[in-house]
Amino acid sequence: MAEATHRRRVFSGVQPTGGLTLGNYLGAVKRFVAMQDEGEAETIYCLVDMHAITAGWPGREALRAATHELAAAFLACGLDPARSIIFNQSQVPAHAELAWIFNCVARLGWLNRMTQFKDKAGRDREAASVGLFAYPNLMAADILVYHATHVPVGEDQKQHLELTRDIAAKFNNDFGAPDFFPLAEPVIEGAATRVMSLRDGTKKMSKSDASDMSRINLTDDADTIALKIRKARTDPEPLPGSVEGLESRPEARNLVNIYAALADTTPQEVLAEFAGRPFSEFKPRLADLTVATLAPISQRMRELMADPGELDRVLGEGADRAAAIAEPILAQTYDIIGFVRSRRMATGA
Ligand code: TRP
Numbered sequence: 001m002a003e004a005t006h007r008r009r010v011f012s013g014v015q016p017t018g019g020l021t022l023g024n025y026l027g028a029v030k031r032f033v034a035m036q037d038e039g040e041a042e043t044i045y046c047l048v049d050m051h052a053i054t055a056g057w058p059g060r061e062a063l064r065a066a067t068h069e070l071a072a073a074f075l076a077c078g079l080d081p082a083r084s085i086i087f088n089q090s091q092v093p094a095h096a097e098l099a100w101i102f103n104c105v106a107r108l109g110w111l112n113r114m115t116q117f118k119d120k121a122g123r124d125r126e127a128a129s130v131g132l133f134a135y136p137n138l139m140a141a142d143i144l145v146y147h148a149t150h151v152p153v154g155e156d157q158k159q160h161l162e163l164t165r166d167i168a169a170k171f172n173n174d175f176g177a178p179d180f181f182p183l184a185e186p187v188i189e190g191a192a193t194r195v196m197s198l199r200d201g202t203k204k205m206s207k208s209d210a211s212d213m214s215r216i217n218l219t220d221d222a223d224t225i226a227l228k229i230r231k232a233r234t235d236p237e238p239l240p241g242s243v244e245g246l247e248s249r250p251e252a253r254n255l256v257n258i259y260a261a262l263a264d265t266t267p268q269e270v271l272a273e274f275a276g277r278p279f280s281e282f283k284p285r286l287a288d289l290t291v292a293t294l295a296p297i298s299q300r301m302r303e304l305m306a307d308p309g310e311l312d313r314v315l316g317e318g319a320d321r322a323a324a325i326a327e328p329i330l331a332q333t334y335d336i337i338g339f340v341r342s343r344r345m346a347t348g349a
Helices: 022-038 060-076 094-103 108-112 115-121 130-144 155-174 222-231 250-262 267-274 279-305 308-337 343-347
Strands: 009-014 042-047 084-088 150-153 185-188
Touching: 009 022, 009 130, 022 042, 022 060, 022 150, 022 250, 022 279, 042 060, 042 308, 060 084, 060 279, 060 308, 084 308, 094 130, 094 155, 094 308, 108 130, 108 155, 115 130, 115 155, 130 155, 150 155, 155 185, 222 279, 250 267, 250 279, 267 279, 279 308
Parallel strands: 009 042, 009 150, 042 084, 150 185
Antiparallel strands: none
16 A cells, blocks of 8 residues: 555644644644654654634734744654654645645545534534635645655544545546555554543543633643642542543543553553542642643743744745655646646756
8 A cells, every 4th residue: 555655754734723732742743753753754744724724714913823833832842853844834835736636636525524524614514615625635635745654643534534545546546647646544643642621521622612721731831730630520439440440431531541641651550550549649640740741841832932033944944845845746746637837847846
């Protein structure tokens, strides 16, 4: 499949919407860093700002601030521009250009089945933007314009990855270009990294939850983190001795999962240490661990955000390197289709 004809390349994207949480860190960015550090593949991480306007415009300053915040978070969490390509989508036009091609490849019926569109469009589908509907085509373009083979994403993006594979296969087939686009594989997060709300263990931790007590923000200070964990909803039972004992105890399971993810261990190991102990003992330990992990990150984020010019320089440099990979692939795509090539395309510049 992807491995057979294409060299290993990792791509992922995150929307700059502002307000990053512990969930973004444990569920996405931490894994991006691990894949970078493994050094087995080229790693490309994109701030998908063009996706960030599909459900409405946040405003000029807000979008810019969110892009800077996300770039700062990427760097503060350990992504290194010397080892990963880090950039924002709108600086590399090849994404939008390939997305147009995919608008002509993907079928309405395929997009109609996307559950994220249904969720985001809500009741009034007629009022949703065409961009929100075509969102998965742009996502497929993000991935395939690099011939990426592995895509670390959350469980909620699995359907979009399947669509990406369908688009790749249909393009390869219809345009007579076998194996041109790889069938990229999702690298789905483990259960331990799916961080849930601190108020309701059945809901994902989200920056859009009405209650700030439901989440830990990457920019929260130590006292706030400790308070939120102390007040986190739990049940009155002590911690069980095994993971089976966490079934039907979503809040307990969430806190154990968070602890395990932060400590780079398994929920089993955590329970081996805390079996039979009350939450009044577990929570302070979890708070200490969370603060110890996040304090250096939020400190570094603040420093980085104080110098947006430097962030722009890093993103610009990343965009140049991204474009150097994407443009020749787009040029080949255009050639396969039969577009008469412009001078820009012919020189690959
Ligand atoms: N849709 C993804 C999300 O909401 C973000 C995204 C856009 C993405 N383009 C991508 C993720 C390409 C992986 C690869 O999480």
